Amino acid sequence: MKKWVATIDLETLEVESDPSFKFKCVEGCGICCERLEIPLRDEDIVAIEELGYNVWEFVDYEKLFYRGDKFLGYALKKRSFDDACVFLDPETKRCRIYGHRPLACRLYPFIFVKHGKKMEIYVKEDSFCPGLNHPEGQPITKEFLLQEYGDVIQSYRQKVLG
Incomplete structure (x- = not known):
């Protein structure tokens, strides 16, 4: 099951997000590497x-x-x-x-869906992922998205904005 967590405007980079959702990849977990x-x-x-x-x-x-x-x-x-x-x-x-892992690994547990000039971001609500709504997790802000996925967002921006 997936749940909406954010939308980023590819023109302005403005982000609208669910402030209640937080994420932190738990170091040394590896469960997604075993299950997916x-x-x-x-x-x-x-x-x-x-x-x-x-x-x-x-x-x-x-x-x-x-x-x-x-x-x-x-x-x-x-x-x-x-x-x-x-x-x-x-x-x-x-x-x-790690530094060269596939895009699907980098994005997990997030799913990016482009709709015109907006990118909707959903989270896969896998019960096995301890990083979902982790107490030390980060909200899905513009800063978080650009820090973690700036290159991915930039490549979509180039396709949309030319």
């Missing part, structure tokens, strides 16, 4: 290959993602012994490619 199937974009695959990995090490060509009838991409491979992402360190529960 992660779609890979072509850009994600290239970025990980540039780190020296071979696609056969991290792309699961048997899991396909579609939106309607449009093919979106393949899934990030899971380990056979614990069903976690191949890049999750089993001891530290930290991502081995």
